Amino acid sequence: MAALSAWFWNERFWLPHNVTWADLADPAPGVEYPKAGHLLNALPLALGIFAVRILFERFIASPCARSLHIQPGVLRQAQPNAMLEKVFTSITKNPDSRHLDGLSKQLDWEVRKVQRWFRHRRNQDKPSTHTKFCESMWRFTFYSCIFTYGFRFLWQSPWIWDTRHCWYGYPYQVMTPRLYYYYVTELAFYWSLMFSQFTDIKRKDFLIMFIHHLATISLISFSYVNNMVRVGSLVMCVHDSSDFLLEAAKLANYAKSQRLCDFLFIVFSVVFFITRLVIYPIWILNSTMFESWAIVGPYPSWWLFNFLLLVLQVLHIIWFYLIARIAVKAMLRGKTAFVSSPSGLREGDPVFLSVFVQ
Numbered sequence: 001m002a003a004l005s006a007w008f009w010n011e012r013f014w015l016p017h018n019v020t021w022a023d024l025a026d027p028a029p030g031v032e033y034p035k036a037g038h039l040l041n042a043l044p045l046a047l048g049i050f051a052v053r054i055l056f057e058r059f060i061a062s063p064c065a066r067s068l069h070i071q072p073g074v075l076r077q078a079q080p081n082a083m084l085e086k087v088f089t090s091i092t093k094n095p096d097s098r099h100l101d102g103l104s105k106q107l108d109w110e111v112r113k114v115q116r117w118f119r120h121r122r123n124q125d126k127p128s129t130h131t132k133f134c135e136s137m138w139r140f141t142f143y144s145c146i147f148t149y150g151f152r153f154l155w156q157s158p159w160i161w162d163t164r165h166c167w168y169g170y171p172y173q174v175m176t177p178r179l180y181y182y183y184v185t186e187l188a189f190y191w192s193l194m195f196s197q198f199t200d201i202k203r204k205d206f207l208i209m210f211i212h213h214l215a216t217i218s219l220i221s222f223s224y225v226n227n228m229v230r231v232g233s234l235v236m237c238v239h240d241s242s243d244f245l246l247e248a249a250k251l252a253n254y255a256k257s258q259r260l261c262d263f264l265f266i267v268f269s270v271v272f273f274i275t276r277l278v279i280y281p282i283w284i285l286n287s288t289m290f291e292s293w294a295i296v297g298p299y300p301s302w303w304l305f306n307f308l309l310l311v312l313q314v315l316h317i318i319w320f321y322l323i324a325r326i327a328v329k330a331m332l333r334g335k336t337a338f339v340s341s342p343s344g345l346r347e348g349d350p351v352f353l354s355v356f357v358q
Contacts, residue, residue: 013300014226019171024227032175034227042184046191053138053192061134068255072130078120083107088121127200133254135200140247142189146182147240153178154237159230163287166230167295173227183229186236187220219308226301231288235309238280242271269320269327276316285309 011020024033062072078084084103092099095118104111127135157179159165194213197206223232245268252261289306296302 015171015301016296016299024171027172027174032180033172034175034224034229036221036225038175038180038184039187039221039224042188042191045184045188046195049142049188049192050195053196056138056141057134061137062130064137065130065133065254068133070130070133070254072128077124078117081107081117084114084117084121088118093122094118129254133251136247136250136254140244140251143240143244143247146185146189147237147244149185150182150233150237150240153182154233157230157233160234163231163234163283164291164295166228166234166287167292170292170296171227173230175227175229179229179233182233182236183220183224187217187224190217190220222301223305226305228305231284234284234287235280238275238284241275242268245271266327266331269323272323273320276313277320280316281313285313 009021015021024035027033065071083106087095087099087103095103095114100111100114103109103114107114154160157165190213194210194217197210197213220232223229245264249261249264249268252258252264285306288309292302
């Protein structure tokens with residue numbers, strides 16, 4: 001284990017040349033640098049966020065949904081049947097005519113009755129509009145709050161006005177309490193999403209979102225450990241700026257306010273384009289690739305960090321293509337048609353390599 005730990009925490013990978021972990025271990029009194037152990041604080045905070053989410057959805061989001069006439073609704077349950085359940089879970093959720101005929105003969109049921117059973121069984125796994133409204137309202141509230149906090153904090157930080165401050169004195173940059181709270185809260189939120197995946201209704205994108213949350217947690221932690229938190233805070237703020245707008249569009253969609261949904265989705269599209277296809281590459285990538293090269297110089301984890309940020313930019317282009325298609329359809333048809341499901345982009349996109357995308 002000692003050999004494995006020494007290999008994983010190799011200073012020549014994580015830190016610039018001539019910098020060691022010992023140099024960061026004992027700062028001056030009143031000065032704090034990021035340490036890997038700090039990230040453990042995100043776990044109890046994630047449990048707290050998860051508990052707050054449950055209370056929020058039950059006592060705030062659910063009454064709001066009912067006030068908008070979005071009732072929980074009781075879906076018709078498929079009658080218990082061991083044979084059909086085995087076929088549903090192990091073979092197919094949507095049997096073809098050959099399977100239907102075979103099952104009809106084995107059970108002595110009409111084919112239409114077998115079809116009806118599978119339809120009811122599939123519906124059991126689908127979250128209701130009420131459930132999706134509550135989930136989106138929770139995410140909208142969190143993203144709005146964390147974006148407001150992050151933007152107000154960064155507005156008073158020198159590196160938002162001059163990104164070279166992300167690298168001056170690196171890696172000996174002080175971890176301030178407000179920056180620490182911002183980072184750990186974002187990390188805890190993604191841990192809470194990991195927890196909630198196992199208690200929420202299981203969806204078809206379960207594996208994709210699990211990998212997405214795991215990658216996001218790993219990469220936020222990665223940027224924290226090697227003290228790239230200043231530029232990391234910029235990345236998070238840039239991405240948070242459009243996320244709450246998408247959730248707002250979903251809320252309008254679930255409330256059947258189509259004009260508001262279309263308007264919010266168009267606003268989201270514009271903000272997404274400006275932040276992720278203009279500000280992100282021109283402002284952030286320019287800093288991480290060129291300013292840092294001039295001020296700090298490259299080292300192994302620097303290469304990995306920039307590679308991941310470039311992969312994220314490629315994903316931004318792909319996502320915006322999908323968003324633009326939806327926006328064009330909305331303008332031509334007068335109705336926003338979310339890709340794959342009303343829950344939208346977050347639940348259908350290939351996000352397994354994202355760094356800070358929520």
